[in-house]
Amino acid sequence: MATPRVVSLLPSSTEIICALGLEEHLVGISHECDYPESIVDRPRLTAPKIDLHGSGADIDRAVRALGQQGLSMYRIDAEQLRAVAPDVIITQDQCEVCAVSYAEVTQAAQAFCGPHVEVVALIPNLLQDIWADMRSVGRATGRLPEADALLAACFERVNTIIAETIMIPEPPRVAAIEWIEPLMLAGNWMPELIQLAGGRDGLCKPGSPASVVDWEALRAYDPEVLAIMPCGYPLEKTMSEVPALMRLPGWETLAAVREGRVYAVDGHAYFNRPGPRIVDSLELLTGLIYPDMFGEFLEDRDWAYRRMN
Known part of the structure; x- marks a missing residue:
């Protein structure tokens, strides 16, 4: 064709x-x-x-x-x-x-x-849908072999991470915030990314859309790692919205805050785009959860996140 x-x-x-x-x-x-x-x-x-x-x-x-x-x-x-x-x-x-x-x-x-x-x-609701969508675009444009090659490269990078994170005995509690006012948790493929990255998402079901969460429910979950990634927001915009979170009652009691593991990330380039860079998003998230094990994933993307002390 x-x-x-x-x-x-x-x-x-x-x-x-x-x-x-x-x-x-x-x-x-x-x-x-x-x-x-x-x-x-x-x-x-x-x-x-x-x-x-x-x-x-x-x-x-x-x-x-x-x-x-x-x-x-x-x-x-x-x-x-x-x-x-x-x-x-x-x-x-x-x-x-x-x-x-x-x-x-x-x-x-x-x-x-x-x-x-x-x-x-x-x-795209789940990761498998993102992979399927890549093939759908390849099929519609006469580039199915190229789509399969792209997927093979994505899977190789994902499997490299899984080979390490699957062995972690006690994954930390992770929460990903997709919107701040109102407070919403990231859904769809994000719970899967958290799991693949070696974390545990105890609040969201894979494939479900982003949902409004009560602040007290998030406090009770007490995430050990908190990633703030409003959909469509570059890092600077994300950082400008974080003070609204910090003013919530009991913010300073969260484990992630006490341990210095609250991150503002670029939700425009990463996490909210279900395409090839979803693998980059996984690598960035893995680096944030395990900086000692996967620090190399952070070195090339230092522009995309900030630790919020």
Whole structure:
């Protein structure tokens, strides 16, 4: 098959597409796509309807207000979509807060691009779904062998970690915070990442979406390692939100706080993008939990985390 013209409406699928060697065939991206840096000049086909530069509480209120009105958080530039003339559009059918909905993309594709366009919806809830989505993109773009090679490389790195962490007799209690106001714990694939990294997540079920948690429940769990990774927040933004956590009653009594094992991390580049860099996220998390054993994972990513004393 001829190499298709591809539009990616997710940062994670953009990373998958480029990892499959299709960067030159990527003709349109979302407003959030920023990696690799070589794609940032592509036409951007989506835009948010809310201000994403406000506080976490402000963003949450705006999202809930749109949801109550039955409105989407994002808009599609239909004329730009028509102009780039894609053969394949990669989107998602998991979370309307994360990107344009599958229904909206399908309607726009039919109305402005024609019936020949294939719309591929990614639905990553668990790690196995992320791996399957890589193959789905490979299949839709005629790059299935490349997708299988990419997965083999990912599995080799994951297995290197498992070979060490599976032997740890008493995994520490780990909590991953995905949003601060309201307080939410990271779900979906994050409990699996925590387990693979040699930690124990006693609060979240793998595959379940991020959930609001009562502060007293988190205090009772008393995590020994606490990773703060708000979805879409680069490190600097994450660090600016951490004081809201520190003001909560009993913060200083948490084991993670007492032992100096509270970390702010880049939730924009890592953890919240279900693509090839989910393995980088696993390596970073493993290094944070076991810096003595896996310090090499931290050396190359020192820009992506800060210990919060």
